[in-house]
Amino acid sequence: MTYGYGLLLASLTSLCWGIVPILTKAALSEMRLGKVIFFRGLGLLTILGPMFFLAKAETIKELLSLSANSYLILALIAILNNIVSDLFYFAAIRDIGVSMATPIMSSYPLVVALISWAWFDEVLTFSVLSGTLSILTGLVLLNIRASGTHSAKRSFRLRGVAYAIIAAVCVAVVLTLNKYLTSHGIASTVIVFWRGVFFSLMAIAFLPLLNRGEKETRHISPRGALAAAGGGIIGIIVGWWFYINSISIIPMSVATPVASTSPLTAAIFACAFMGERLRPIQWLGIVFVVAGAVAVGAQT
DSSP: OOHHHHHHHHHHHHHHHHHHHHHHHHHHTTSOHHHHHHHHHHHHHHHHHHHHHTSOHHHHHHHHOOOHHHHHHHHHHHHIIIIIHHHHHHHHHHHHOHHHHHHHHTTHHHHHHHHHHHHSOOOOOHHHHHHHHHHHHHHHHHTOOSSOOOOOOHHHHHHHHHHHHHHHHHHHHHHHHHHHHHHTTOOHHHHHHHHHHHHHHHHHHTHHHHTTTOSOTTOOOHHHHHHHHHHHIIIIIIIHHHHHHHHTTSOHHHHHHHHTTHHHHHHHHHHHHSOOOOOHHHHHHHHHHHHHHHHHHTOO
């Protein structure tokens, strides 16, 4: 596998992760969050179930022959990525608003770069560091809204910033654990399969809690359900398959900043298909993101 192929996989990760917010927004316009999460999990099972039963005997054996430690790590990944980080992220949005919470949350590539240097002995070159910082700057500019700054008491601001940092660290830990599993010879298909299974089980099991207090609990929108299921399949199965394969070819400190340009992808899709408009400063953010991705991709 070539270095360029690894960059292509990381770029496809960004594409998939950028589509997910568009599908999620479409689903949320039809249903409440609890049902969206439920149908994301159900959509995964519609793919993972047939995948398991139609797999070859060797593949099934590989899926079922992991160590107990590996299963625990995969369950931890699902919990941190799809429950803990989201809860802290949503809490940060509540306290400090999207325009502050999202850029802080998007700082996870820098955390990943530091972890990959300390744990996996990956080299942090100037192009990687400068490119990562450029991407983070661009993400901050992209998330500047036309409205004024989010007003909040100092205590809420500090708490919101702390929540956003915790969410970013959770995502960084999840990405690192994926690297750990691949470095121990676990195939990307196996990782994606069990991540999806654990998330699906949690999404279905937590439906009553997520729907607590919701009116008209029997209302289900077919269009919303399809959008939610599509978001789960594209984001958790396809996108993560691309990412896990990319970090098996190129350094995680390179793949992660490229994959993290998904907000740029989401912004482009929102403008193209949902009629949203970007301010000039947000277009400047796009320039920073693209320049950063080019700098990171120049690493050899």
